[in-house]
Amino acid sequence: MWSKLLFVVLFGIYLAANFEVNVNIISSGGFRLKCSNTPQDAVVFRFTNFVCKSYNTSAFVFHNCRLKAVSRERVLLNMNGTVLHSINNVSLHAKIFKRANGFQPWLLEGTVDVCRFLQKRNNPFIRIVFNLFQEFSNINHTCPYVGPQIVKDFYLKPELLRLPFPTGDYLLSMQWLFYNRPQFDTNVSFAYVEDLLVLKKKN
Ligand SMILES: *[C@@H]1O[C@H](CO)[C@@H](O)[C@H](O)[C@H]1NC(C)=O
Ligand SMILES: *[C@@H]1O[C@H](CO)[C@@H](O)[C@H](O)[C@H]1NC(C)=O
Ligand SMILES: *[C@@H]1O[C@H](CO)[C@@H](O)[C@H](O)[C@H]1NC(C)=O
Ligand SMILES: *[C@@H]1O[C@H](CO)[C@@H](O)[C@H](O)[C@H]1NC(C)=O
Ligand SMILES: *[C@@H]1O[C@H](CO)[C@@H](O)[C@H](O)[C@H]1NC(C)=O
Secondary structure, rough: OOOOOHHHHHHHHHHHHHHOOOEEEEOOOOOOOEEOOOOOOOOOEEEEEEEEOOOOOOEEEEEEEEEEEOOOOOEEEEEEEEEEEOOHHHHHHHEEEEEOEOOOOOOEEEEEEEHHHHHOOOHHHHHHHHHHHHHHHHOOOOEEEEEEEEEEOOOOOOHHHHOOOOOOOEEEEEEEEEOOOEEEEEEEEEEEEEHHHHHHHHH
């Protein structure tokens, strides 16, 4: 299930890396962004905050939820939690916010049936994204989920990053539901700077 934690972000990265993507930012009056897929474009992506909270400690407990800066460019994300009873019905409600004098209304929002995706793996985009992520985690299996859920030293390889967003600070809020009831949140903030090399070359 922890793969879903990054699907929303990584799906955007994948799309932007492979195609010319036009994204309508829904809540901001529908302005358009365009991303190029030039492979030598450089971007900076840094996790800046990671907050976890269980709303039902008889279903899920967190032991660890932490960022670790190992260099100026690289911040690793770690999470350790336990699902206390076997769960066969998981969904993820995710929203992305952009920070500007506090976080503005959400930009993108979506809900995913996690168990269904893990079983069918029938979405080629999400499947590719899942493959990027699974080496950092123990989530590579179908539902049910029970016991330790680990994300270890996860970082996004810069060469894979193409977010269809402008430079800025973002929050990806993820609310996890069991049987349609909210159980816990994992909220990840990150800073994103697009096309740094290209900007430098132009100057
Ligand atoms: C909390 O988790 C327990 C154990 O899984 C479950 O029986 C209960 O319905 C959950 N409560 C809520 C409000 O989701
Ligand atoms: C996760 O936390 C549990 C409980 O504190 C601990 O026993 C376990 O070793 C931790 N696992 C990892 C991979 O850090
Ligand atoms: C993930 O699971 C699938 C199916 O069990 C397996 O084919 C694949 O090699 C696994 N990948 C990793 C990185 O463990
Ligand atoms: C996660 O973000 C959402 C959206 O801003 C917020 O409602 C929720 O309280 C946050 N959860 C935590 C644990 O900070
Ligand atoms: C998950 O549980 C909810 C609430 O019990 C139910 O409405 C929904 O159909 C279930 N989803 C699946 C895929 O079983």
